[in-house]
Amino acid sequence: MQAQTSLAAQSSRWTMRDIITLAIFNVVMLILMTIAPIITVVSHLLVGGFTALLNGPIYMVMSNKIAKPGTLFFTAVLTGLYFVGFGYANYLLTLAVIGLICELILWGKGSYLHPVRNAISYSVFYVGYSLCGVVPLIFFRESYLATLEKSYTPEQLSAMLYYFETPSMILLMCSISFVGGLLGCYFGNLLMKKHVKKAKLV
Template structure:
């Protein structure tokens, strides 16, 4: 019997309840998001250990999505239902909120809405290009976590950073998160990292996951 996943990939109609999450979907969502967050945090700690704050901008912006996109694509393909992207954005936003960035919560809500609208339509989560494009919204939201504090409480935030970083580092960070050319470069790096990660993830999906009928 053809599964809902196979029907969605073939563009056929699926039952009305096909978008209802199962316990397996929830477990897949939780496990893969933990992996994505842990991988990102490990890369972030390694990056901070070897690079100055003003130079992490040029590495993390493409490296974070590169290492996490393959995991996201597998998760999206295995679940294949509405809410995967918005839930992932909200989960990451909640984490950053509890880490002290209260402003991250409303940013995450906006990102979740935009992300889910971008994924509207049948079979979107099992379309690798669309899934990768949606995951870029995840990282664009992440970029906003760095931009918003400079916009809302710049002086207080700069004073806080000054207690940990040199004046040159703080000046560079302010420019990178407030000046349009730098912001556009950051988004372009996020897009490049997501695209490259999608290439890796697509090969793994086609060669292993779908071939083994895991998804």
């Protein structure tokens, strides 16, 4: 009952504090997103799920702290802009669309404080993250391959294309990302119940 009261009293208007919170937490998540491929030895099947697992607790704290529409969309856009800096401009479009889909999943007041819906939308976001290597091959193949050739050897590129162009591998990769997202949010909820809320950080 107390949670329902806090939901009703909560404003959907963003404040400077919300923007700063979004920026700080996203910097941390982007750092982990950069480290994850190194830990997983650039396994294209595992990297999305592993990253989602690592970032899940951080995301859950951030989204519960802000708890306003647009939190996941802005996270998607910031992630896309990060990849634009590395020359992968097409990722921004893919992630922005996925961010909008996630916001539709979270449509309604107080949805960010609903652990199941929040976990599902976060997991969908990481499915989109995994598809960032697939979508450009469909719509921007030549320019995308030209960008990849600058960063990968022919052998590495051939292995990458196997995962990003084989339907069964794409499905498996997205499934792993989705499950990783759910597990990350599960651990994030445990963290909040045991430590974060007790410390009154959310």
